[in-house]
Amino acid sequence: MTIGGKSLFSTNLNLTGGDSLSASANSNTVVLEKDKNWFTGQIYYRGILPGDAPTTSITVALTRPNDTDAPNSVMSIPYSPDLTAPINTQVFTQSENFTINWDNNNSTLPVTLEFNFRCTLEAGTSAFGVEKSSIANTGSISYSISSLLGSNLTLKNSETCSTKITISREKAGTLDPNYGEGGTITAKQHRSVTVTVNP
Numbered sequence: 001m002t003i004g005g006k007s008l009f010s011t012n013l014n015l016t017g018g019d020s021l022s023a024s025a026n027s028n029t030v031v032l033e034k035d036k037n038w039f040t041g042q043i044y045y046r047g048i049l050p051g052d053a054p055t056t057s058i059t060v061a062l063t064r065p066n067d068t069d070a071p072n073s074v075m076s077i078p079y080s081p082d083l084t085a086p087i088n089t090q091v092f093t094q095s096e097n098f099t100i101n102w103d104n105n106n107s108t109l110p111v112t113l114e115f116n117f118r119c120t121l122e123a124g125t126s127a128f129g130v131e132k133s134s135i136a137n138t139g140s141i142s143y144s145i146s147s148l149l150g151s152n153l154t155l156k157n158s159e160t161c162s163t164k165i166t167i168s169r170e171k172a173g174t175l176d177p178n179y180g181e182g183g184t185i186t187a188k189q190h191r192s193v194t195v196t197v198n199p
Contacts, residue, residue, distance in 0.1 A: 075173025079105035104139035
């Protein structure tokens with residue numbers, strides 16, 4: 001959830017003064033707890049509701065003792081882009097391609113692919129990299145591993161990269177108009193596998 005429209009100046013919600021957030025689905029309600037990403041500094045709120053069935057409707061309610069409540073922000077869970085290839089612990093060489101296959105569920109929503117590389121190099125040094133892109137929901141796509149790693153990183157000898165591949169699908173919901181400044185609310189499903197890249 002972001003507040004302040006879709007501009008560069010939108011921010012994650014940060015509650016003060018006794019305000020609280022709750023989420024409800026299928027007759028279950030949970031109060032969301034404040035947390036912080038210490039790497040980015042972003043504030044977020046988390047809670048666990050049972051089940052992740054596609055099309056399940058989730059209502060997020062903001063309760064404010066000193067202002068107008070915003071009880072009716074609604075989103076529905078998108079179909080999950082279940083990965084069928086590659087599989088966990090699969091091993092590749094740098095000269096190969098990653099062929100990513102997933103269940104597209106006949107959805108018109110795009111998906112996002114993210115590659116997180118953590119490479120162990122000679123002399124005990126490390127290298128890290130992230131590649132992220134939004135793609136059409138075709139169900140299959142291939143990437144050159146050497147291109148993803150970049151021209152400055154050519155693995156040799158015992159060097160290796162642990163690579164987390166994450167695919168996600170988001171679906172926009174409707175933010176309660178009582179937030180006043182506008183904003184967005186989305187539901188996301190994601191799936192991940194971790195593979196190894198060798199020279």
